């Protein structure tokens with residue numbers, strides 16, 4: 001008899017349609033998910049798990065929120081796609097700008113990859129320069145120029161860079177260690193007039209969660225401005241998830257509280273949360289840059305299903321439900337889990353560190369200090385993570401199947417779910433230290 005995983009692998013390369021869904025990083029065979037509701041997912045065998053994946057970020061309100069489901073059903077009944085502009089896609093773009101002022105103009109696309117790919121093309125088109133600076137371990141989707149030293153999916157698969165990216169493309173991408181101010185300043189001193197853009201995650205969350213060193217985003221912004229390069233802030237994961245205005249909003253509020261002018265991205269990318277589980281992503285930014293996109297300007301970008309009405313209905317309903325109360329709740333849940341897990345591991349004598357960025361967190365086993373660079377993150381004990389993953393899975397907790405991922409909470413993760421996760425972690429930690 002063939003298992004589901006064998007059947008899937010006989011038709012889908014690796015049995016998946018996106019590498020991070022495979023269990024290569026933890027071993028074993030994934031069980032297909034059948035349904036999800038609130039904080040819980042149910043597999044095809046009827047087993048239920050507290051879900052810490054949340055569709056890799058979009059399920060911020062919990063799965064199958066009734067208001068979102070109803071919005072999708074009503075939109076579908078009005079027609080699936082028109083190939084013409086609708087009122088709701090304008091409303092979603094306005095909703096994004098109202099929360100994130102640097103997004104003066106917005107173009108909706110279907111995936112985060114398209115958003116960052118377009119940002120790079122626009123930066124090159126606007127500056128007439130070729131070179132892109134990115135940071136090792138940060139993921140910006142799978143377009144060629146950004147698929148160098150690109151974080152979780154590749155780290156888990158053990159491939160530093162993708163095959164099929166031309167040498168020319170790779171040569172136009174400069175990769176620096178994250179958080180290294182000297183490396184960044186040196187790169188500008190050496191290549192400044194050739195740099196079209198620096199792209200960074202507002203807070204890295206694709207090598208586990210990393211807190212940006214104080215002032216690092218601001219330094220990038222300053223160097224870009226002085227050298228005429230475009231600062232692209234990738235908030236596909238952090239946007240409307242780390243906090244109400246992404247991770248940029250967290251630093252903006254801290255700056256405003258101390259009387260400092262906040263730094264600004266020139267371009268910003270969104271995805272994940274803004275689609276509420278449907279394929280919606282966006283590029284936003286300075287009006288003068290954004291208006292270089294076709295049909296106004298010479299930088300071409302297009303999409304048959306961009307701003308799709310059913311997808312936009314999910315995104316708009318989700319965004320409208322994301323009140324300050326929801327973010328306060330997410331923050332409390334993330335605190336309870338991050339601190340709870342850490343206390344349990346400390347008590348059991350399991351060496352670990354916790355990375356935090358707003359409501360995002362992840363646990364690095366085997367590290368004494370939360371990492372900043374990919375090199376530091378890669379030194380974690382991935383074998384121990386594999387044991388934790390499987391022990392939790394047995395106990396009914398579904399973690400991301402990789403040590404290089406963020407643990408996602410939703411508004412539906414309440415007291416019951418938090419205690420369920422902490423009990424499972426406690427049981428694992430005790431068994432882990434019982435047989436050293």
Ligand SMILES: *Cc1c(COP(=O)(O)O)cnc(C)c1O
Pocket residue numbers: 110111112113114116139140141142201206234235236237238271272281
């Ligand atoms: C997920 C992600 C992307 C890519 O988005 P897709 O919709 O998967 O193409 C880009 N950047 C960051 C920071 C992400 O987390």
